[in-house]
Amino acid sequence: KSTTVRNIDGSINNIKEDDEDDVVDLAANSLLNKLIRQSLVESSHHVEVLQKDPSSPLYSVKTFEELRLKEELLKGIYAMGFNRPSKIQEMALPMMLAHPPQNLIAQSQSGTGKTAAFVLAMLSRVNALELFPQCLCLAPTYELALQTGRVVEQMGKFCVDVQVMYAIRGNRIPRGTDITKQIIIGTPGTVLDWCFKLKLIDLTKIRVFVLDEADVMIDTQGFSDHSIRIQRALPSECQMLLFSATFEDSVWHFAERIIPDPNVIKLRKEELTLNNIRQYYVLCEHRKDKYQALCNIYGSITIGQAIIFCQTRRNAKWLTVEMVQDGHQVSLLSGELTVEQRASIIQRFRDGKEKVLITTNVCARGIDVKQVTIVVNFDLPVKQGEEPDYETYLHRIGRTGRFGKKGLAFNMIEVDKLPSLMKIQDHFNSSIKQLNAEDMDEIE
Numbered sequence: 213k214s215t216t217v218r219n220i221d222g223s224i225n226n227i228k229e230d231d232e233d234d235v236v237d238l239a240a241n242s243l244l245n246k247l248i249r250q251s252l253v254e255s256s257h258h259v260e261v262l263q264k265d266p267s268s269p270l271y272s273v274k275t276f277e278e279l280r281l282k283e284e285l286l287k288g289i290y291a292m293g294f295n296r297p298s299k300i301q302e303m304a305l306p307m308m309l310a311h312p313p314q315n316l317i318a319q320s321q322s323g324t325g326k327t328a329a330f331v332l333a334m335l336s337r338v339n340a341l342e343l344f345p346q347c348l349c350l351a352p353t354y355e356l357a358l359q360t361g362r363v364v365e366q367m368g369k370f371c372v373d374v375q376v377m378y379a380i381r382g383n384r385i386p387r388g389t390d391i392t393k394q395i396i397i398g399t400p401g402t403v404l405d406w407c408f409k410l411k412l413i414d415l416t417k418i419r420v421f422v423l424d425e426a427d428v429m430i431d432t433q434g435f436s437d438h439s440i441r442i443q444r445a446l447p448s449e450c451q452m453l454l455f456s457a458t459f460e461d462s463v464w465h466f467a468e469r470i471i472p473d474p475n476v477i478k479l480r481k482e483e484l485t486l487n488n489i490r491q492y493y494v495l496c497e498h499r500k501d502k503y504q505a506l507c508n509i510y511g512s513i514t515i516g517q518a519i520i521f522c523q524t525r526r527n528a529k530w531l532t533v534e535m536v537q538d539g540h541q542v543s544l545l546s547g548e549l550t551v552e553q554r555a556s557i558i559q560r561f562r563d564g565k566e567k568v569l570i571t572t573n574v575c576a577r578g579i580d581v582k583q584v585t586i587v588v589n590f591d592l593p594v595k596q597g598e599e600p601d602y603e604t605y606l607h608r609i610g611r612t613g614r615f616g617k618k619g620l621a622f623n624m625i626e627v628d629k630l631p632s633l634m635k636i637q638d639h640f641n642s643s644i645k646q647l648n649a650e651d652m653d654e655i656e
């Protein structure tokens with residue numbers, strides 16, 4: 213028995229039963245990415261634009277000054293250390309700030325500047341002197357709503373009279389309370405209650421409506437319907453914006469239902485390649501042998517930083533215990549940990565405080581740890597029936613061509629998995645050399 217899950221990058225993964233509790237939680241993964249992200253994700257692709265009205269001129273900006281923002285907002289942007297708009301912001305900001313307001317559907321992978329863009333749009337459209345909700349942003353979870361709120365607070369640091377309020381479960385406001393804050397960020401269910409049951413928000417006064425993380429949103433039961441009910445009550449002149457990290461058909465259908473007359477902006481994801489990666493395999497009798505082989509190469513892998521992948525959570529735990537008992541310094545990134553705990557482990561790893569990280573697919577999926585130069589597949593990624601999982605293999609080992617560094621990959625292969633490995637080699641048309649683990653000199 214196995215469970216199919218959708219990863220944060222939109223790909224599909226089959227999880228075997230003993231890993232079932234390790235199923236990817238899209239919202240948690242997205243939060244994790246936000247917690248560990250320190251800078252923009254680069255992309256060599258061009259932004260693709262589909263205009264609502266193809267005859268109207270298309271503007272892009274190379275500086276924030278060109279946007280003619282309020283002084284205090286510009287100050288906030290520079291205080292955050294932003295020097296110039298990101299790739300997606302170059303195109304999205306002029307559309308978002310246009311008069312009359314334009315609707316927008318934007319898709320690009322996480323870390324490309326979407327949140328900063330819509331926060332800027334909300335802050336520039338808000339009237340600080342009017343004390344009622346004017347901007348409404350829907351997020352899939354409480355934690356993600358808080359993250360967006362932090363960006364509003366940072367960027368709006370000098371917009372002193374602009375305030376944020378969270379419409380999230382647990383924030384209980386008595387019916388009919390007069391809300392004086394201008395920006396509301398919340399989850400669809402609670403926002404719906406605040407609008408219709410508690411009459412806290414007058415939707416007819418909303419000027420900017422943002423639906424963030426649409427792909428995560430439609431993954432949560434009921435959230436699409438809640439969002440659509442909210443959207444239907446907005447005035448026609450309200451600006452409607454939707455953002456998503458992935459763009460499968462389901463997201464697209466939802467986006468088209470909820471955003472009328474949209475402009476569409478897309479930034480394709482960098483593709484992964486194995487070109488710069490030297491790949492090896494060590495043939496082993498059974499698990500103990502694989503462990504021994506790993507210990508033999510341990511000295512070499514700790515020259516850089518390494519991630520060791522196991523197929524199941526149980527295996528990852530076993531391996532960690534063995535290695536620690538043998539005096540190796542490794543840390544385990546496990547699905548059992550909270551998002552905050554995971555973020556802190558990844559942070560330690562990034563800071564170089566940990567050299568070796570042991571993890572499972574699901575845990576590390578969608579998280580880029582750029583400085584990793586060595587990847588060990590303690591277990592080869594396979595689907596049901598021992599069919600190799602090509603995509604996961606590429607994901608673990610591949611690097612984006614332009615920004616990627618050279619790397620090393622080791623596969624610990626039990627004899628019966630050799631055919632799967634050969635299939636992987638053929639599939640990617642890239643050679644995986646056999647290595648005798650006792651003789652590390654073979655590594656060129």
Ligand code: ADP
Nearest residue numbers: 251252294296297298322323324325326327328
């Ligand atoms: P997304 O919403 O697409 O995941 P974010 O807006 O959260 O992306 O941006 C990712 C990271 O890049 C954040 O740390 C953010 O502060 C930073 N960032 C966003 N826009 C810029 C910019 N124009 N210049 C520099 N850093 C930026």
